[in-house]
Amino acid sequence: MxxxxxxxxxxxxxxxxxxxxxxxxxxxxxxxxxxxxxxxxxxxxxxxxxxxxxxxxxxxxxxxxxxxxxxxxxxxxxxxxxxxxxxxxxxxxxxxxxxxxxxxxxxxxxxxxxxxxxxxxxxxxxxxxxxxxxxxxxxxxxxxxxxxxxxxxxxxxxxxxxxxxxxxxxxxxxxxxxYLSSASAHFEFKGRSSHAAFAPELGRSALDGVELMNVGVNYLREHVSSRARIHYTTDSGGFAPNIVPPRAGSWYFVRAPYISDVKEILERVRKIAEGAALMTETSVEMKIDYGCCxxxxxxxxxxxxxxxxxxxxxxxxxxxxxxxxxxxxxxxxxxxxxxxxxxxxxxxxxxxxxxxxxxxxxxxxxxxxxxxxxxxxxxxxxxxxxxxxxxxxxxxxxxxxxxxxxxxxxxxxxxxxxxxxxxxxxxxxxxxxxxxxxxxxxxxxxxxxxxxxx
Ligand SMILES: [Zn+2]
Ligand SMILES: [Zn+2]
Structure with a gap:
């Protein structure tokens, strides 16, 4: 044929x-x-x-x-x-x-x-x-x-x-x-809820953790490969503004030309998340879902x-x-x-x-x-x-x-x-x-x- x-x-x-x-x-x-x-x-x-x-x-x-x-x-x-x-x-x-x-x-x-x-x-x-x-x-x-x-x-x-x-x-x-190499990771912040007006000093906001982490990552952008891409969303809806959010999460994609770069950048993102947790006296857990080459x-x-x-x-x-x-x-x-x-x-x-x-x-x-x-x-x-x-x-x-x-x-x-x-x-x-x-x-x-x- x-x-x-x-x-x-x-x-x-x-x-x-x-x-x-x-x-x-x-x-x-x-x-x-x-x-x-x-x-x-x-x-x-x-x-x-x-x-x-x-x-x-x-x-x-x-x-x-x-x-x-x-x-x-x-x-x-x-x-x-x-x-x-x-x-x-x-x-x-x-x-x-x-x-x-x-x-x-x-x-x-x-x-x-x-x-x-x-x-x-x-x-x-x-x-x-x-x-x-x-x-x-x-x-x-x-x-x-x-x-x-x-x-x-x-x-x-x-x-x-x-x-x-x-x-x-x-x-x-x-x-x-x-195809840029890519990885998906979830960050889960945990804090302490409290009445935001009656006893704000007792609350530790998990949402603050998420926000500060995002700010930190946005500063990181200047110092990674120009072909790297970092994007995120958050599911931190919280309850009402008068309740200090006890939990908040973000979902990140990190992409770069090679999987080795992605792993390196993810490690730096993890450090930023930990820094945000330290600043807000919350805790954070990172879970890498998967990555592709x-x-x-x-x-x-x-x-x-x-x-x-x-x-x-x-x-x-x-x-x-x-x-x-x-x-x-x-x-x-x-x-x-x-x-x-x-x-x-x-x-x-x-x-x-x-x-x-x-x-x-x-x-x-x-x-x-x-x-x-x-x-x-x-x-x-x-x-x-x-x-x-x-x-x-x-x-x-x-x-x-x-x-x-x-x-x-x-x-x-x-x-x-x-x-x-x-x-x-x-x-x-x-x-x-x-x-x-x-x-x-x-x-x-x-x-x-x-x-x-x-
Ligand atoms: Zn598609
Ligand atoms: Zn497609």
């Missing part, structure tokens, strides 16, 4: 791809609660003859396997949605359900393309009688940056040789490296992904798509729209239809984090994107939710499924390419332990 014929096979799977994109988009489930989404893909893969392997301790995680022997290729799928991003496929902000979840990161497309890509690869292995194994990974909790870390902790990636991943985005491009760069693998983006059929948008994209674009600040057009070279067209330059990722790095970073430390992993929303759209917005539910996103997903199948085709049939990727991986490999404990 030629690669062209494999691409054709993916094209014939368009109804499955579209139905999957739509089903998951219509059933947005938050990380940790992706029951319907995971079950949907379990069914799809089982119907195709894949063998399911579930992890008892991670209800919505699984992999579906077909074939035998090496190489074992892992195709990463995700399906969690985001809180508060419920949105209809409309050109203005209009939630399906006020305050509900929505697919603002396009994981409805991400999982669909990965599943369809895996199915095409399975049919290819079957028809050609080629030795090798393909696994579709159903990965929950990506938005919480924890799913794949927990899966790694439970050894669900054992036995894999190489991984393929993608993400819906504003352009057709590859990323050699990316940056992506291990692999240029040989990114070259292969780029070659396949060149060979595959990129999404072709019709007048209706372009007009919808333009209306979404009109809701975005004009200067931001102009910046996006400059970056993607779209010259005023709302959708980036062409293949981006090989190294565009240097100008548009993945400064968010993903638990996929952990996978890249266990085996070589590539990441590419296809155009699934307007160039000026950021992920995690109502505009990206709308586009991910429209034919724009669905076309991007089908194209991504072709690229996935094409990459796998080369990995199975061209051992010298695989070898080159493995060699680069081995020279850069560092010890890896998932930053998670049960």
């Amino acid at each position: 030629t690669k062209k014929e494999l691409f054709e096979m993916v094209k014939n799977l368009e109804p499955l791809c579209r139905n999957s994109c739509r089903f998951i988009w219509n059933h947005p489930e938050l990380g940790g609660a992706e029951k319907e989404s995971a079950d949907y893909y379990r069914q799809v893969m089982a119907d195709e003859g894949f063998v399911l392997v579930n992890e008892e301790k991670l209800e919505h995680a699984f992999y579906a396997e077909y074939g035998c022997g090496s190489p074992v290729i892992a195709i990463l799928g995700e399906y969690d949605a985001l809180p508060g991003l419920s949105q209809t496929v409309a050109e203005s902000k209009k939630p399906v359900q006020e305050g509900g979840a929505g697919h603002g990161c396009g994981h409805n497309l991400l999982g669909a393309a990965a599943a369809v890509g895996a199915i095409a690869v399975k049919r290819f292995l079957e028809e050609e009688g080629i030795q090798g194994t393909v696994r579709f990974y159903g990965c929950p909790e990506e938005e919480m940056l924890s799913g794949k870390v927990k899966m790694a902790y439970h050894h669900m990636f054992d036995g894999c040789d190489i991984a393929i991943s993608w993400h819906p985005m504003s352009g057709n491009m590859v990323y050699d490296s990316g 940056e992506m291990q760069e692999n240029h040989a693998y990114a070259d292969l992904a780029y070659k396949n983006l060149k060979e595959a059929e990129l999404p072709v948008f019709d007048e209706e798509d372009i007009s919808f994209a333009r209306k979404l674009e009109e809701t975005i600040v004009k200067t931001d729209v102009a910046k996006a057009h400059k970056l993607y070279g779209t010259e005023g067209a709302p959708l980036a239809a062409k293949l981006a330059d090989r190294n565009l990722y240097e100008k548009s790095p993945l400064t968010a984090s993903s638990d996929s970073g952990d996978v890249s430390h266990m085996m070589p992993m590539c990441v590419f994107s296809t155009t699934c929303w307007p160039a000026a759209c950021s992920p995690h917005t109502w505009q990206s939710t709308a586009a991910a539910g429209s034919p724009i996103g669905e076309k991007g997903a089908l194209s991504a499924a072709q690229v996935i199948a094409g990459i796998a085709y080369d990995l199975y049939t061209k051992p010298q390419i695989r070898e080159k990727i493995m060699q680069e991986f081995q020279t850069k490999k560092e010890d890896y332990t998932p930053m998670y404990q049960e």
Whole structure:
């Protein structure tokens, strides 16, 4: 079978791809609660003859396997949605359900393309009688940056040789490296309650602890790597102002280019928390929930992904798509729209239809984090994107939710499924390419332990 014929096979799977994109988009489930989404893909893969392997301790995680022997290729799928991003496929902000979840990161497309890509690869292995194994990974909790870390902790990636991943985005491009390493930590302050007017001297405010800690961390920002990100929220609602708050908590994300930086910064944040507790005569406990790694760069693998983006059929948008994209674009600040057009070279067209330059990722790095970073430390992993929303759209917005539910996103997903199948085709049939990727991986490999404990 030629690669062209494999691409054709993916094209014939368009109804499955579209139905999957739509089903998951219509059933947005938050990380940790992706029951319907995971079950949907379990069914799809089982119907195709894949063998399911579930992890008892991670209800919505699984992999579906077909074939035998090496190489074992892992195709990463995700399906969690985001809180508060419920949105209809409309050109203005209009939630399906006020305050509900929505697919603002396009994981409805991400999982669909990965599943369809895996199915095409399975049919290819079957028809050609080629030795090798393909696994579709159903990965929950990506938005919480924890799913794949927990899966790694439970050894669900054992036995894999190489991984393929993608993400819906504003352009057709590859990323050699990316994803800031990240960790999540909770701080719990405990003080002493008292009547705030009658006996203020008896109270020790846990909320003061939280506030002073945040002030301290804001001073820390000047003295960490400029690529580090520190953000927090607090659940310190307290009771009424006349009750000195006896408990208050904050939740921090610390991100930096490398996991070693994250650990260092977290240690300094811990010292600040302790300082705040000392100042307020409260106590504080820090609990690190989990952390995820940056992506291990692999240029040989990114070259292969780029070659396949060149060979595959990129999404072709019709007048209706372009007009919808333009209306979404009109809701975005004009200067931001102009910046996006400059970056993607779209010259005023709302959708980036062409293949981006090989190294565009240097100008548009993945400064968010993903638990996929952990996978890249266990085996070589590539990441590419296809155009699934307007160039000026950021992920995690109502505009990206709308586009991910429209034919724009669905076309991007089908194209991504072709690229996935094409990459796998080369990995199975061209051992010298695989070898080159493995060699680069081995020279850069560092010890890896998932930053998670049960
Ligand atoms: Zn996201
Ligand atoms: Zn995402």
